[in-house]
Amino acid sequence: MKTKEYTSWRGLTAPPRELGGKPIKAVIGWKGIDILSDQFSVADLCRAYMQEVAALACGECSVGYNGTRLVAGMLEKLCRGQGTALDFIYMKALAGTVRFNSKCDFCAQSIQPVLDALQDLEMEFTKVAASPNPVTAGQYDVRIGAPCTLACPARQDVPGYIELIRNHRYDQALDIIKKTNCLPGITGRTCVAFCEQNCVRGEVDEPVSIRALKRVPADYATPAKKEPAAGSGRKVAVIGAGPAGLACASGLSDRGYDVTVYDEQPSAGGMTFAGIPPYRLPRQVIEADTTSIKAGASFKTGKRVSLSEVEKAGFEAVFIATGAHQSRPPGIDNWNEAYTGLMQGVKFLAAVNRGEKPRVGRKVIVVGGGNTAIDCARTAIRLGADEATIVYRRSRSEMPARDDEVAAAEAEGVKIIFLALPSRIINEGNRVTGVECIRMELGEPDESGRRRPVPVKGSEFMIGADMVLPAIGEVPDTTFIGRADGVELTSWGTIKTDDAMATSRRGVFAGGDCVSGPASIVEAIAAGNRAAESIDRFLGARPAKDDPDAQVYRELLMDKARYEKTALRTSRVHPDEMPVDSRFGGLDEIEKVYTPAQAELEAQRCLRCYRVVLTAF
Amino acid sequence: MVKIVIDDKHIEVPEGTTILKAAVDAGITIPTLCFNEELTPAGACRVCVVEVASEGEPDLVTACDTPVREGMVIATAGPAAERLRRTSIEMLLAQSPHSSRISTLAARYGAEKPDFDLEAKECILCRLCVRTCREATGVEAISLVTRGPGRTEPAHVEVDWDKCIACASCAYICPTEAITAEDTGDLRVITIAGNRNEFKMKRCGACGAYFAPEKQIEFMAEKSGLGMEKFELCMDCRP
Numbered sequence: 123m124k125t126k127e128y129t130s131w132r133g134l135t136a137p138p139r140e141l142g143g144k145p146i147k148a149v150i151g152w153k154g155i156d157i158l159s160d161q162f163s164v165a166d167l168c169r170a171y172m173q174e175v176a177a178l179a180c181g182e183c184s185v186g187y188n189g190t191r192l193v194a195g196m197l198e199k200l201c202r203g204q205g206t207a208l209d210f211i212y213m214k215a216l217a218g219t220v221r222f223n224s225k226c227d228f229c230a231q232s233i234q235p236v237l238d239a240l241q242d243l244e245m246e247f248t249k250v251a252a253s254p255n256p257v258t259a260g261q262y263d264v265r266i267g268a269p270c271t272l273a274c275p276a277r278q279d280v281p282g283y284i285e286l287i288r289n290h291r292y293d294q295a296l297d298i299i300k301k302t303n304c305l306p307g308i309t310g311r312t313c314v315a316f317c318e319q320n321c322v323r324g325e326v327d328e329p330v331s332i333r334a335l336k337r338v339p340a341d342y343a344t345p346a347k348k349e350p351a352a353g354s355g356r357k358v359a360v361i362g363a364g365p366a367g368l369a370c371a372s373g374l375s376d377r378g379y380d381v382t383v384y385d386e387q388p389s390a391g392g393m394t395f396a397g398i399p400p401y402r403l404p405r406q407v408i409e410a411d412t413t414s415i416k417a418g419a420s421f422k423t424g425k426r427v428s429l430s431e432v433e434k435a436g437f438e439a440v441f442i443a444t445g446a447h448q449s450r451p452p453g454i455d456n457w458n459e460a461y462t463g464l465m466q467g468v469k470f471l472a473a474v475n476r477g478e479k480p481r482v483g484r485k486v487i488v489v490g491g492g493n494t495a496i497d498c499a500r501t502a503i504r505l506g507a508d509e510a511t512i513v514y515r516r517s518r519s520e521m522p523a524r525d526d527e528v529a530a531a532e533a534e535g536v537k538i539i540f541l542a543l544p545s546r547i548i549n550e551g552n553r554v555t556g557v558e559c560i561r562m563e564l565g566e567p568d569e570s571g572r573r574r575p576v577p578v579k580g581s582e583f584m585i586g587a588d589m590v591l592p593a594i595g596e597v598p599d600t601t602f603i604g605r606a607d608g609v610e611l612t613s614w615g616t617i618k619t620d621d622a623m624a625t626s627r628r629g630v631f632a633g634g635d636c637v638s639g640p641a642s643i644v645e646a647i648a649a650g651n652r653a654a655e656s657i658d659r660f661l662g663a664r665p666a667k668d669d670p671d672a673q674v675y676r677e678l679l680m681d682k683a684r685y686e687k688t689a690l691r692t693s694r695v696h697p698d699e700m701p702v703d704s705r706f707g708g709l710d711e712i713e714k715v716y717t718p719a720q721a722e723l724e725a726q727r728c729l730r731c732y733r734v735v736l737t738a739f
Numbered sequence: 740m741v742k743i744v745i746d747d748k749h750i751e752v753p754e755g756t757t758i759l760k761a762a763v764d765a766g767i768t769i770p771t772l773c774f775n776e777e778l779t780p781a782g783a784c785r786v787c788v789v790e791v792a793s794e795g796e797p798d799l800v801t802a803c804d805t806p807v808r809e810g811m812v813i814a815t816a817g818p819a820a821e822r823l824r825r826t827s828i829e830m831l832l833a834q835s836p837h838s839s840r841i842s843t844l845a846a847r848y849g850a851e852k853p854d855f856d857l858e859a860k861e862c863i864l865c866r867l868c869v870r871t872c873r874e875a876t877g878v879e880a881i882s883l884v885t886r887g888p889g890r891t892e893p894a895h896v897e898v899d900w901d902k903c904i905a906c907a908s909c910a911y912i913c914p915t916e917a918i919t920a921e922d923t924g925d926l927r928v929i930t931i932a933g934n935r936n937e938f939k940m941k942r943c944g945a946c947g948a949y950f951a952p953e954k955q956i957e958f959m960a961e962k963s964g965l966g967m968e969k970f971e972l973c974m975d976c977r978p
Contacts, residue, residue: 180885181864181894185785188830192855212854219826222799222819223785266888282887289883290873687797690805722779732888 130154130238135681141263141671144739151735153683155235162738163257164246168236169197170262171736175232178266178732180285186229189220193236200247203256210247214240227322227729230688263671263737267679270332270731273320275648276302280317280332281730287338288725290718293346295339303647304372304415305365307407308394310337311713314524314642322682322731327691330727334697334716340407341715345414353378356661359437360384361602363423364392365643366443366634368415369650370657375418377658382437383419386426390416392445393635394643396472397494399501400709405475428602429609429630439629439657442609442617443650446635448599452489452592454557456547463554464547467498467593474501474709483589484508487557489544490593491521496528498591499536504706510536511585515543515562515575530712533702539585543577547590556586598636614639622656622666623649631657679733695724745813758813759787759802769802769815770824770844772831772914773865778874780804783865785827786844790817799823825850833857838915862917862932864894868909876908878958881931898931905929905938905952927952943973950974 131137133153140146147159150171157164172194179190193216196209217237224230240247250257270280279298286295299306313333321329358374360367363385371381389395391408432440449466451457458464463483467490473480486502488495491514499510512531514521517540521528532538541562548556561581564573598616603609610618610626616639617632619625625632633649635641659666698714705712716724740751745762752761757780762769773784780803787802792812799820807813814820825848832838832845833853838861845851864883872881880902885894905927907920921928927938940949941956950973960967 177891178887180887181883182885183783183785184831184834184863184865185827187864187894188834188857192830192857196855208854215822215826216830216855219823219830223788223823223827225782225785225801279888282890285885285887289869289885290879291882291884690796690800 128155128157128243130235130242131156132683132685133678133681134683135678137678138674138737141674141737141739147260147738149735149737150235151678152231152234152733153681155238162260163201163250164239164243165197165250166201166257166260167262167736167738168239169194169201170260170264171734172197172236174264174266174734174736175229178232178734179229180226180730182285183225183229185219186224186226189216189224190229190233192216193220193233200250201257201259203250203254205247205251207248207251210240210244210251213247224688227684227688228732231685231731232734234685260738263739265675265679265735265737267675267733267735268731269320269322269680269682269733270317272676272680273316275316275642275645276651277648278302278317281728281732283339284330284332284335284725284728285730287335287721288728290722292339292343296343296345299336299339302651303644304369304650305394305411305643305647306336306340307411308365308391308403309333309643309647310340311403311407312394312398313644316642316644320680320682322684322729323689323727325682325684326689326729328694331694331696331724334713335721335724337715338718338721340411342718348414348418350418351376351378354661355380357382357437358439358441358657358661359432359435360419360441360443361427361429361432362392362443362445362634362636363387363390363412363421364443364445364634365394365646366445366650366653367392367441368412369647370441370443370633370653371419371650372415373651373654374657375415377654379658379661381419382435383421383423384425384427384432385421385423388424390421390423392443393447396447396475397468397497399471399475399497401500401504401705401712402497404711426602428604429607430604433607438661439631441650441653441657442603442625442630442632442636443634443646443653444598444600444602444636445646446596446598446640448597449592450595450597452544452594454544454547454592456549457592458547458552461547461549461552461554463587463589465589465591467494467591468596470591471497471501474505479505481589482506483554483587485587486510486589486591487544487585487587488512488591488593490514490595491516491523492593492595493523493527494596495593496523496531496536498593500531500534501709502589502591503534503536504709506707507589511587512536512538513542513544513557513559513585514538514540516564516572517541520564520572534705541575542583543575544590544592545582548584554588554590556584557590558582558584596635596640598639600636622659623653624656624660629660631660675735678735684729684731689729692727694727695720741807741809741811743807743809743811743813746815752807755806757803758789758791758800758805758807758811761807762789762802762813762815767815770847771803772840772844772863773867774803775867775870775912778867778870781866781870784831784863786824786831788820788823788827790814790820821848824848829853829855830857831863834859835861835863835915835917837861838863840914860917860932861915862896863915864896865914866896867912867914868918868931869896871908871912876904876906877962878902878904878906880904881909896932898934898936900936903929903936903938904954904958906955906958922949925949941970943976944971945976946973948973948975 131154137149176190176194283295318329503510546558561578562575565576568574634646782804829850910920
């Protein structure tokens with residue numbers, strides 16, 4: 123076979139033909155080998171690739187660990203001009219053994235392109251073996267990723283910490299998590315888990331319970347005492363102690379900056395504190411996650427500050443991470459918060475979460491379809507409501523709330539009325555007695571891609587209620603920014619930033635919900651991490667990191683394609699939960715942490731899909 | 740119950756039974772190395788690989804940690820499995836050339852002299868010690884350190900000597916020469932993968948002979964809740 127234009131690539135995403143305007147000679151990765159030129163050595167390409175693979179073989183099984191380093195060593199020897207024809211035969215036997223007798227996917231899948239080359243391009247190896255001269259080593263670009271890692275906005279090394287959990291090494295697992303996620307206890311309970319949506323195990327049976335596994339080291343590890351980082355001690359302010367602000371403060375104090383965090387709330391945590399009820403996220407977990415961050419920065423909480431006040435205090439850079447806490451108007455004609463029983467959902471949750479005891483109605487209506495709506499209904503039913511009913515204008519499949527949250531709410535007796543929209547409050551004096559709703563039907567898709575709900579004329583109906591909690595979304599409150607501050611906003615009321623998260627005012631950066639609009643905790647953490655990096659570069663007068671190929675490689679490495687027949691079907695280990703009957707009357711946490719044995723069993727399901735891609739130019 | 744065929748024998752076994760257990764019960768021997776019936780299977784040594792005919796799932800699986808499924812047809816010594824087994828054993832021997840258990844196994848498969856060199860480390864990372872210490876002893880002093888991105892030191896077993904009670908269960912279970920325990924009068928010397936430590940032995944209150952490591956006695960006294968006074972005498976002097 124002619125070497126030039128050989129391909130064995132079986133991935134769903136095609137390998138690139140050029141990168142950054144530079145033509146590619148070959149690409150080798152877990153999904154095959156793709157050759158576009160004959161001006162390089164296939165043996166050397168395989169050598170360089172196997173060196174990377176062998177360095178990542180974990181050691182859980184002897185075949186993967188020994189087999190990959192033996193093949194790597196033989197290729198090394200071959201390329202030094204010391205190989206023999208026998209080595210070629212041994213390599214084939216070893217590579218075949220790695221392919222079909224390794225324990226997890228990493229070695230079994232990674233070795234396939236080398237097997238392809240050994241089988242289809244034999245001449246490339248025998249000619250090297252026949253010559254006593256060493257092969258000139260090529261220039262390669264190496265990328266390593268995993269589909270779960272690349273699906274995560276914070277790019278957490280998921281297989282890395284899962285492996286350590288499997289080996290009961292919780293302290294080290296926590297260290298890995300904390301490199302990219304400063305809130306392991308919070309995210310171990312509440313993360314939306316983009317990783318699980320892109321988990322390759324999901325193609326075999328069900329995704330690995332990554333969120334529940336993350337909680338294991340967060341609960342069991344003894345956090346290492348952090349020594350204060352040596353650094354410039356230059357002053358940076360962070361406005362907002364939510365996930366974005368905390369991640370940025372943590373990243374900056376680790377780099378040796380003198381960080382001050384402001385928040386109008388008395389407690390750190392932002393929306394995780396104000397918006398998430400204790401039965402999903404106990405207050406002491408927020409306390410535990412923020413303790414180490416508080417050790418590295420000064421916190422000025424419980425007082426609202428304006429941007430100009432902060433700037434006057436002599437900071438060299440400011441990061442705005444004030445979130446989106448302002449409720450959108452409920453869109454009900456005669457809405458009047460002076461009536462008893464009418465309250466914005468987030469205000470209700472914030473009051474409960476601060477430990478106050480707001481009056482809870484007997485028949486509670488919650489408006490909306492997101493996690494806040496679910497939280498309101500589940501909180502109300504715990505605190506004495508006889509009935510909690512969610513009214514949502516679209517259908518089940520458009521609901522933005524997490525599926526498991528919706529199912530849990532229903533198990534607790536929360537009713538959901540789909541395709542209905544409250545239009546008018548029924549009241550007797552300032553006492554609410556019900557809500558008039560109108561039936562909706564789904565029309566054409568809107569800009570969000572979901573089908574737009576359209577009212578059905580004359581379909582009005584009444585629901586009795588003594589409390590109505592709208593939870594239809596939040597917008598940022600940017601009134602702490604003055605016109606003279608020169609921080610531009612978008613037409614959506616969010617703060618405008620560039621790729622480096624800089625606002626229109628020099629030295630002022632922004633990120634999290636106040637830039638993106640309401641999003642997830644992990645997206646906010648990722649924004650905070652990036653902001654710390656950007657601010658560090660800005661103050662150090664270093665240019666932004668330039669990696670124009672990142673997106674190409676991300677798509678390639680996120681590809682869930684895999685060779686079949688290397689993984690048995692298994693089922694998820696579910697963490698224990700508090701029985702439904704015991705949940706009412708209090709706000710105690712429902713989900714239990716995995717026992718070490720459960721965690722080990724669930725961690726065994728990880729296929730360890732690290733992928734190595736090597737490009738020859 | 741699940742119906743399976745194993746080496747042409749039609750048998751019925753309870754759901755959840757591993758292929759290895761089913762084979763043993765049917766009188767069929769599958770070679771193993773990292774398996775011990777008292778411990779969670781690890782699938783580490785890959786020696787018990789067998790062939791199965793199973794739609795959408797692997798054709799080659801390790802018998803120790805794979806549960807049977809209804810209708811599974813298993814060949815414990817098919818040609819593909821035997822080939823993989825031979826190379827896998829060869830690699831283990833290259834890694835641990837002084838282990839008599841591995842040498843015996845290798846001889847049976849005609850792999851007495853490996854075709855390739857591995858820097859011999861003795862420890863084959865089978866984790867029998869890790870599992871014994873955690874599951875049988877309940878001490879959890881030994882764990883496996885694996886590699887990954889940014890974790891470049893070789894995979895190895897790590898011991899926490901503070902937790903170790905010097906019971907020497909690990910030395911007993913180790914299939915290679917990687918773990919040793921030696922009693923020299925008042926001391927027990929334990930070496931785990933090149934990492935050596937000495938432990939004081941306890942003297943019998945009656946005959947004066949050294950009979951067990953002090954830390955092990957303390958551990959047993961605490962675990963049993965009986966108090967140290969119940970552990971003053973050696974086995975011979977106990978009434």
